[in-house]
Amino acid sequence: xxxxxxxxxAMGFIxxxxxxxxxxxxxxxxxxxxxxxxxxxxxxNILFLMLVFVMIIATLLTIAERKWSALMQDRVGPNRARINxxxxxxxxxxxxxxxxxxxxxxxxxxDFIPGTANRFLFKLGPIxxxxxxxxxxxxxxxxxxxxxxxxxxxxxxxxxxxxxxYLLAIASLAVYGxxxxxxxxxxxxxxxxxxxASSQMISYEVALGLSLVGLFMAFSSLQLPPLxxxxxxxxxxATGQAQYLWRTDGAFxxxxxxxxxxxQPIGFIGFFVASFAETKxxxxxxxxxxxxxxxxxxxxxxxxxxxxxxSEFVEVVVLAGVTTALFFGGxxxxxxxxxxxSQPLMQEHGWLYGTLLATVFWVKVVFLIWVQLVIRWTFPRxxxxxxxxxxxxxxxxxxxxNVFVTGALVLWDPSLRALAVVGMLEIGVLVVLxxxxxxxxxxxxxxxxxxxxxxxxxHDAHGLPAHASATSSH
Amino acid sequence: xxxxxTFDAKGHNPDTDGSLPxxxxxxxxxxxxxxxxxxxxxxxxxxxxxVRLKVELDGETIVKIDPEIxxxxxxxxxxCENVTWTQCLxxxxxxxxxxxxxxxxxxxxxxxxxIGLEIPERAQYIRVIGSExxxxxxHLTCVxxxxxxxxGFAPFLYGMEARELLQDRVTELTGAxxxxxxGRVGGINRDLPEGWADKVHKTLTRTEELLVEMDGLLTxxxxxxxxTKNTGVISAEDAIDYGWxxxxxxxxxxxxxLRKAHPYWVYERFNFSVAVGEHGDNxxxxxxxxxxxxxxxxxIRQALxxxxxxxxxxxxxxxxxxxxxxxxxxIEGVMAHFKLVMEGIQVPPGECYDATEASNxxxxxxxxxxxxxxxxxxxxxxxxxPVLAAVxxxxxxxxxxxxxxxxxxxxxxxxxxxx
Numbered sequence: 001x002x003x004x005x006x007x008x009x010a011m012g013f014i015x016x017x018x019x020x021x022x023x024x025x026x027x028x029x030x031x032x033x034x035x036x037x038x039x040x041x042x043x044x045n046i047l048f049l050m051l052v053f054v055m056i057i058a059t060l061l062t063i064a065e066r067k068w069s070a071l072m073q074d075r076v077g078p079n080r081a082r083i084n085x086x087x088x089x090x091x092x093x094x095x096x097x098x099x100x101x102x103x104x105x106x107x108x109x110x111d112f113i114p115g116t117a118n119r120f121l122f123k124l125g126p127i128x129x130x131x132x133x134x135x136x137x138x139x140x141x142x143x144x145x146x147x148x149x150x151x152x153x154x155x156x157x158x159x160x161x162x163x164x165x166y167l168l169a170i171a172s173l174a175v176y177g178x179x180x181x182x183x184x185x186x187x188x189x190x191x192x193x194x195x196x197a198s199s200q201m202i203s204y205e206v207a208l209g210l211s212l213v214g215l216f217m218a219f220s221s222l223q224l225p226p227l228x229x230x231x232x233x234x235x236x237x238a239t240g241q242a243q244y245l246w247r248t249d250g251a252f253x254x255x256x257x258x259x260x261x262x263x264q265p266i267g268f269i270g271f272f273v274a275s276f277a278e279t280k281x282x283x284x285x286x287x288x289x290x291x292x293x294x295x296x297x298x299x300x301x302x303x304x305x306x307x308x309x310x311s312e313f314v315e316v317v318v319l320a321g322v323t324t325a326l327f328f329g330g331x332x333x334x335x336x337x338x339x340x341x342s343q344p345l346m347q348e349h350g351w352l353y354g355t356l357l358a359t360v361f362w363v364k365v366v367f368l369i370w371v372q373l374v375i376r377w378t379f380p381r382x383x384x385x386x387x388x389x390x391x392x393x394x395x396x397x398x399x400x401x402n403v404f405v406t407g408a409l410v411l412w413d414p415s416l417r418a419l420a421v422v423g424m425l426e427i428g429v430l431v432v433l434x435x436x437x438x439x440x441x442x443x444x445x446x447x448x449x450x451x452x453x454x455x456x457x458x459h460d461a462h463g464l465p466a467h468a469s470a471t472s473s474h
Numbered sequence: 475x476x477x478x479x480t481f482d483a484k485g486h487n488p489d490t491d492g493s494l495p496x497x498x499x500x501x502x503x504x505x506x507x508x509x510x511x512x513x514x515x516x517x518x519x520x521x522x523x524x525v526r527l528k529v530e531l532d533g534e535t536i537v538k539i540d541p542e543i544x545x546x547x548x549x550x551x552x553x554c555e556n557v558t559w560t561q562c563l564x565x566x567x568x569x570x571x572x573x574x575x576x577x578x579x580x581x582x583x584x585x586x587x588x589i590g591l592e593i594p595e596r597a598q599y600i601r602v603i604g605s606e607x608x609x610x611x612x613h614l615t616c617v618x619x620x621x622x623x624x625x626g627f628a629p630f631l632y633g634m635e636a637r638e639l640l641q642d643r644v645t646e647l648t649g650a651x652x653x654x655x656x657g658r659v660g661g662i663n664r665d666l667p668e669g670w671a672d673k674v675h676k677t678l679t680r681t682e683e684l685l686v687e688m689d690g691l692l693t694x695x696x697x698x699x700x701x702t703k704n705t706g707v708i709s710a711e712d713a714i715d716y717g718w719x720x721x722x723x724x725x726x727x728x729x730x731x732l733r734k735a736h737p738y739w740v741y742e743r744f745n746f747s748v749a750v751g752e753h754g755d756n757x758x759x760x761x762x763x764x765x766x767x768x769x770x771x772x773x774i775r776q777a778l779x780x781x782x783x784x785x786x787x788x789x790x791x792x793x794x795x796x797x798x799x800x801x802x803x804x805i806e807g808v809m810a811h812f813k814l815v816m817e818g819i820q821v822p823p824g825e826c827y828d829a830t831e832a833s834n835x836x837x838x839x840x841x842x843x844x845x846x847x848x849x850x851x852x853x854x855x856x857x858x859x860p861v862l863a864a865v866x867x868x869x870x871x872x873x874x875x876x877x878x879x880x881x882x883x884x885x886x887x888x889x890x891x892x893x
Binding site for chain 1: 510512519520531534621622623624625626627628631632635691692695697698700701873874875876877878
């Protein structure tokens with residue numbers, strides 16, 4: 001009971017903090033526009049979105065992951081580090097002091113470089129692994145554009161025309177970090193890890209890009225803000241994921257929003273799996289594979305290793321953010337968005353409206369991060385060649401088929417409704433596949449050891465994606 | 475070696491010999507690649523004990539593997555020759571340290587066979603209960619570690635929770651978690667503690683729950699199945715040729731379990747079935763172990779229900795220590811005690827081979843006695859040794875990642891292999 005209360009309190013606290021920081025981000029952006037030059041809000045957004053939000057969430061994730069895995073595994077999780085101050089001396093503070101101790105540990109450890117390593121490339125590795133993932137978030141809109149202190153403020157760092165292509169381009173740079181780390185260490189295990197990482201990340205690039213093509217066609221844009229969309233206010237037509245496929249009439253808008261995962265379930269699963277593989281976390285952690293080859297960073301110590309670790313967590317946050325913007329309606333509410341935007345209070349105080357919707361965005365991000373944690377702690381590791389065949393033989397053909405089906409459906413019905421119907425059918429099929437597998441499993445277990453391989457049918461081509469979708473859809 | 479890289483069509487070049495391109499087609503020459511030799515172990519996360527695997531890799535494919543044992547060699551056989559029969563017990567603990575009681579009881583059973591001794595019924599029941607408890611802990615560790623080394627941490631910790639509970643029961647019974655040194659020649663040295671049976675029932679219920687969870691996380695997990703099915707395959711004929719026994723052999727489809735084939739103690743009184751696989755791959759070995767755990771739980775429950783009252787050790791002062799009041803009160807008691815402690819049990823001269831079904835297979839004992847109080851020879855047929863010997867046969871030509879589940883599911887235990 002105490003644990004449940006703690007979890008509920010923590011959830012409320014997280015939402016309140018997200019709202020608070022969002023409000024601060026809008027306020028600072030507004031002040032920057034007012035007192036500095038036009039466009040200064042983009043600079044403050046760099047500070048808030050990339051340093052405050054992404055970095056702090058990634059840092060907290062180190063504890064969140066340990067706490068959540070502990071919850072899944074009947075453990076308590078980190079609770080030993082204490083702060084020696086009156087009042088909190090005997091409290092574990094939910095393990096938060098461990099962040100401090102981890103940082104201290106990494107900073108004070110010996111910064112060891114193997115004698116035979118290439119020193120320059122060895123030092124370059126962590127930087128190349130860390131910097132690109134950090135830069136990824138620049139194009140993700142984290143909140144609506146509103147008017148603060150009489151100035152127009154966007155909650156996004158940059159809106160280049162090539163939008164998502166920037167994401168794909170920068171994401172593929174991260175492979176250099178891991179490949180260099182593996183090669184320059186001059187360690188056989190690290191080399192194996194580096195080679196595994198390169199081949200895995202390169203083969204998933206294709207599926208990653210291809211899975212998004214359907215979405216581009218549906219919304220006719222490559223930029224993230226148009227993909228997220230604008231609400232249809234004052235008689236204007238709603239765009240992007242803000243539009244409704246079907247809606248009720250009346251002041252309070254309610255209906256089925258045109259969110260990406262409804263229009264493009266295959267695209268969503270393909271993107272999620274492929275980007276999961278890019279983050280190199282379980283079940284795609286073969287480059288690390290600590291029980292086989294220890295990993296491409298085996299020779300790194302101290303903060304250099306910390307850079308690899310934290311870049312993994314940053315990737316998790318960025319992946320959740322990008323997925324939210326592309327497939328979960330970005331900062332839009334599932335219903336009632338137009339009603340909220342037309343309230344006089346919201347129209348008067350732009351920062352309040354912005355804060356509310358930015359909080360919605362970050363709550364979705366936190367939810368998707370949680371989904372990733374659940375997946376990470378549920379599945380064992382793939383084998384190296386199985387990852388390749390998942391990427392090339394399953395995700396790639398699925399993505400290609402998806403492109404053609406989506407193209408035909410968008411041409412046939414530009415209102416996207418046909419696409420949504422097909423999408424929901426696909427979701428239904430995936431759910432049914434997951435469910436039937438469970439029933440078969442029940443009878444498979446009954447004749448246990450004798451018919452060892454009796455329950456093999458029912459594993460179809462997309463067994464794993466079906467599982468992933470089931471986890472993420474409730 | 476520098477000149478070996480310069481191209482010289484007539485000269486001897488060890489790097490390119492055998493793959494030299496035909497005359498005039500230099501451009502079509504294959505990329506020269508060398509095999510990479512890596513050391514898995516002796517200190518490596520996947521080698522449970524301390525085993526060194528010299529692995530020669532061509533890319534990710536294992537060309538050659540050479541298991542090197544001996545890091546845990548303690549001189550078990552020689553040590554046993556220098557102590558009395560009873561004092562051998564602590565040495566047997568360290569053979570398969572995950573299931574010490576099975577080693578204890580197996581050794582005692584062999585000694586009793588050499589003497590020609592029948593132990594009391596209650597002692598036989600307690601030996602069955604102890605053995606099956608430790609079969610559970612051993613299999614839990616094996617299955618949990620299989621999950622862990624494939625990246626699934628949760629099944630490992632579920633297994634560890636069940637194992638800790640069982641270790642607590644073992645501690646209450648024997649006084650030690652791992653090195654139990656339980657049982658004596660002629661029976662058992664202490665009876666079941668009061669209220670212990672109820673606790674065991676409770677622990678088994680929890681273990682069953684945890685097994686369901688492990689089963690749910692692994693058995694039908696697509697990734698786990700992909701990684702274990704059709705990997706580490708050995709045919710039944712090869713397995714028999716190598717001398718495999720136990721779960722690893724049964725996974726090949728051979729229905730051979732000493733508890734059924736040559737029932738010892740009171741195993742024939744219990745209703746249990748032998749889990750048999752089909753394909754001899756990692757997945758079947760995993761399934762066999764899971765099923766054996768369920769059968770073990772059933773055996774323990776049956777044994778606790780039907781255990782009779784009575785003595786737990788033979789009433790023969792030449793073999794078992796006399797009760798303490800006799801030692802302190804009578805001269806015969808003191809003398810028997812002194813003779814047993816100082817000279818050991820006078821096992822008649824002769825030799826015998828006896829085997830019990832330990833968690834990883836046939837744990838055999840070849841004992842020779844020369845009639846003094848000490849063993850003349852103690853040889854252990856460790857089930858892990860032939861299993862490990864077959865690893866190169868199984869894994870050569872397969873992928874490096876297949877080595878991990880294979881090494882896990884054959885469950886080679888350093889302590890008994892290296893003695």
